[in-house]
Amino acid sequence: DGGITQSPKYLFRKEGQNVTLSCEQNLNHDAMYWYRQDPGQGLRLIYYSQIVNDFQKGDIAEGYSVSREKKESFPLTVTSAQKNPTAFYLCASSPLGTANTEAFFGQGTRLTVV
Amino acid sequence: GENVEQHPSTLSVQEGDSAVIKCTYSDSASNYFPWYKQELGKRPQLIIDIRSNVGEKKDQRIAVTLNKTAKHFSLHITETQPEDSAVYFCAASKKTGANNLFFGTGTRLTVIP
Numbered sequence: 001d002g003g004i005t006q007s008p009k010y011l012f013r014k015e016g017q018n019v020t021l022s023c024e025q026n027l028n029h030d031a032m033y034w035y036r037q038d039p040g041q042g043l044r045l046i047y048y049s050q051i052v053n054d055f056q057k058g059d060i061a062e063g064y065s066v067s068r069e070k071k072e073s074f075p076l077t078v079t080s081a082q083k084n085p086t087a088f089y090l091c092a093s094s095p096l097g098t099a100n101t102e103a104f105f106g107q108g109t110r111l112t113v114v
Numbered sequence: 115g116e117n118v119e120q121h122p123s124t125l126s127v128q129e130g131d132s133a134v135i136k137c138t139y140s141d142s143a144s145n146y147f148p149w150y151k152q153e154l155g156k157r158p159q160l161i162i163d164i165r166s167n168v169g170e171k172k173d174q175r176i177a178v179t180l181n182k183t184a185k186h187f188s189l190h191i192t193e194t195q196p197e198d199s200a201v202y203f204c205a206a207s208k209k210t211g212a213n214n215l216f217f218g219t220g221t222r223l224t225v226i227p
Contacts, residue, residue: 033214040123042203042217043158058214059115090157102148103215105157 003027006091006106013078013085013113021076021109023091030096032074033103036060037088046089049074050096078111086113116141118206120218127194128226135221137204138186144206147180147187148215153200161202162189194225 004025013019025032031050035043045058049068063082068074074093078085091106117140127133139147148163164171164178164187171178175194180187191198201222205215 035217040219042118042120042219043215044217045214048214102160102163105150105159107157 004091004093004104004106006089006109008109009107011109011111013111015113016080018077018079019111021078021089021091021111023074023076023106024072025074025093025104025106026072027093027104028071028095029093029104030071031094032068033092033094034058034064034066034074034076035090035092037090037108043090046076085111087111116144116206116208116216118204118216118218120204120221122221123219124222124224126224126226129194129196131194133189133191133194133198133223133225135189135202135204135223136186137188137206137218138184139206139216140185141206141208142182142185143208144216146207147178148205149178149189150203150205150217151200152203152220158203191223194223196225196227199223199225 007022033048034046037043044060046064047066049055055066055068065077089109092103094103120137145166149161150158151161152158162176162178164180175192177190201220203220204218207215
């Protein structure tokens with residue numbers, strides 16, 4: 001599996017701490033996304049970015065922050081303001097164009113608050 | 115915004131039988147409908163997609179149908195095999211630049227050998 005890589009695979013955080021999840025892609029995709037996956041709730045969009053130095057809030061952005069300093073990288077910070085951060089986090093990327101195309105997912109990071 | 119509902123949440127079938135998963139969407143402007151398969155502990159992967167200018171698409175044992183008027187689309191898997199066991203997600207999006215996918219809640223399919 002190449003293309004889009006998330007690290008680490010498992011992450012533990014103490015309450016009150018910020019933590020940053022890494023997402024890197026070598027697919028030359030313009031758009032990148034962060035989703036949160038909870039049991040029985042599908043995937044929910046946290047943030048997305050269409051271009052370097054620009055990003056938009058998704059449906060559940062509160063308590064999260066992102067940056068897009070490079071096309072290849074879209075790190076997600078889970079802040080202490082996120083009340084229920086334990087979840088599986090998926091990063092994805094896709095090309096931009098006149099027609100919607102496939103979104104490619106990373107292998108995910110499972111975050112647990114201890 | 116878009117609201118995608120998916121049913122059933124769990125589905126068990128005997129090997130060789132067919133499986134059908136149904137989704138509805140709320141935004142008539144949605145025009146792209148992918149289906150993703152997620153095996154345990156792995157990333158979601160696209161298995162088939164359909165655009166709003168097409169009513170049906172087939173790829174070997176997998177087919178997707180779309181009814182724009184009723185705003186629903188379905189995944190059909192024929193001759194199911196144990197390796198089809200996974201969680202399947204439907205999604206919908208509009209052509210707004212970024213491919214913002216709105217996902218259904220998933221269907222856990224179990225194929226019983």
